[in-house]
Ligand code: C2E
Ligand code: CA
Ligand code: CA
């Protein structure tokens with residue numbers, strides 16, 4: 001048994017080193033990514049279930065590295081967060097997404113809303129409110145067209161301070177969403193304390209919706225949102241069954257592969273020009 005244990009160790013050790021080396025490689029590449037313009041944003045449509053029309057989009061970060069190829073956010077967002085690089089990257093995302101939304105509005109595609117993910121680290125930056133104010137002024141995007149997506153990680157520390165900051169953000173006129181709603185253990189206490197406008201039902205609950213099942217949690221979250229006068233968006237919608245179920249239960253909007261994957265700028269534009277709807 002002892003020998004087996006040692007062999008096990010020998011078996012796992014190289015893998016862990018590889019992982020550590022991979023992390024280092026990504027970390028050092030990440031340091032140059034902004035100035036080398038390796039980031040792009042993809043946009044995933046959000047569709048209104050009553051009208052079937054595209055009413056907004058979530059900006060999702062993509063990193064195209066010359067050697068590593070397309071690096072998925074899961075592989076670098078955490079690292080960017082730990083090293084603090086997310087602050088600068090996040091500022092770029094915000095600027096780029098707002099400028100893009102304004103451009104599409106100017107092209108006649110209506111008051112499209114753009115949703116931007118805010119990481120906990122950005123949330124604790126003292127300059128956050130100023131930075132967002134500046135971006136809105138500089139791009140001329142109507143504040144009501146910006147939707148900031150927050151996750152539970154944000155609220156772990158000082159609740160009083162978080163509430164104050166969220167009110168400041170809201171006073172700019174933008175909308176606040178809770179991302180991945182239902183996955184955190186304290187989701188309900190946000191609703192009591194935070195000036196939220198939108199709940200995004202996490203994909204894991206949406207995947208419960210299939211032919212013969214009731215998706216009790218989804219139905220409950222929709223009712224909860226509406227009782228609190230919040231808008232509700234279903235994430236990760238992949239099937240027609242899910243679309244019909246969500247419509248039948250009064251969900252406001254959907255986002256997911258069923259309608260479209262996140263798209264590069266030109267493809268999103270094409271979708272807008274064609275006026276493609278659900
Ligand atoms: P998220 O905010 O929950 O974003 C939704 C993720 O679900 C995206 O993954 C999207 O591509 C994926 N998705 C959308 N529809 C479907 C579907 O129908 N089925 C499935 N299976 N997946 C779907 P992505 O783009 O890989 O992003 C992963 C996460 O990385 C995001 O999760 C978000 O937490 C983070 N992220 C992405 N961009 C940014 C950013 O600019 N800033 C920050 N702080 N985080 C970001
Ligand atoms: Ca999100
Ligand atoms: Ca989400």
Ligand code: CA
Nearest residue numbers: 179180202203
């Ligand atoms: Ca997520």
